Amino acid sequence: MSAATGTNAPAGTRAPSGGPVRHRDGRGERAVTVSSHTVLTVWSVLVIAPLLWTLMSSFKTTQQIFASPFSLPTSLQWENYVNAWTLAGIGTYFVNSVVVVAAALFLTMLLGAMSAYVLARFDFPGREVVRTLIVSGLTFPIFLAVVPLFFILQQAGLLNTLPGLVAAYTAYAYPFTVFFLVSFFEELPREVAEAAAIDGASEWRTFFQIMLPMARPGMASVVILNFVGLWNQFLLPVVLNTDQENYVLTQGMASFASQAGYSVDFGALFAGAVTTIVPVLVVYLVFQRRLQGSVVQGSVK
Incomplete structure (x- = not known):
């Protein structure tokens, strides 16, 4: 049944x-x-x-863009890239951006990784206070800091200079770098550092030769995020870098777009925009495997 x-x-x-x-x-x-x-x-x-x-x-003339903005170009106008790079000065601005962002990224990652390692691995008086102050930098709007930064750089003789912009970029990206890497260093096995200490390795050698290579996935993630933020930064250079010879790419593109109104060469303008996008894509393609490894490692832990 x-x-x-x-x-x-x-x-x-x-x-x-x-x-x-x-x-x-x-x-x-x-x-x-x-x-x-x-x-x-x-x-x-x-x-x-x-x-x-x-x-x-970027491969069309200005007339073709206005006549048919969504059609394919009849011929590839490579001179747009030449005009953007030379006549509009995009080449100079591009080099300035590469120098500033590369230097700021190096300093940010070095100082941020060292600070995060100390906060994650060592107990000392005021540790939580320092950590809270660094993290609180993430809640401070950047437009409220430009006036103090302006006077600080002016007194230091770094206003309207590329080194001054590097210092401002480093200070801007430092809190986020420490915030991200502290939790990552806390998850690394302490036994490895203890074994290195038993073998006679100093704290500096343990950090640079053992712990830092183990943190490569997290470092790669922060490199990508910081690079995108610094490469596209506009407010800081506009306020702190008014010398046109030291313009970065975002300033140069804004100046190029507004210098002639409707008579601007839109083909060259789009070519300059492509020039600003390519480095971001290249950095992502280079570090994407490390970024994926960071996500996988974090999920396993």
Whole structure:
């Protein structure tokens, strides 16, 4: 009788192994999968379409852009990149940006990693106070700091100079770097540092030769995030760097776009925009494996 009941029962109504629950879970998983893929597809289109349109427009003349902004270029106008690089001065601004961002990124990662390691590994009086003060820097709006930074750099003789901009960029990215890396260093095994101390390694050698290489995934993540933030920084250089010879790329692009109104060479302008985008893509492609490794390592821990 029970066998007959189990055989004749309608599918999905009553199953000893929880069939209806699996059926509902299956429909829920499919709904989540479809909705998530839909959102990701729409988001990808919103991100990729403007990039492709910018790249396409960089090979067109100004007349072609106004006549048919969404059509393919009839011929590749490579002179747009030449004009942007030479006539508009994008080449000089690009070199200034590379120098400033590279120097600031190096100092930020070095000082931030050392500070994060000390806060994560050593107990000393006032440790939590120092950590709280550093993290509180993340809550301080940058536009409130530009006036004090202006007078500090002016008194130090670094206003309107690339070294002064490097110092400002380093101070800007330092709190986030420490905040991110402290938790990462706290998760690294202490036994490795203790073994190095037993073998006679100094604290400096333990940090630079053992602990820092172990933190490469987290360092790569911070490098990508800091590079994007510093490369696209506009407010700090506008206030602290008014000498046109020392303009960075964001300032140069803004000056180029506004210098001639509607008579600007839009083909060269789009070529300059592509020039600003390429370094970000290159840095991401170089460090993406490390970034993925950081996520995987964090999830395992």
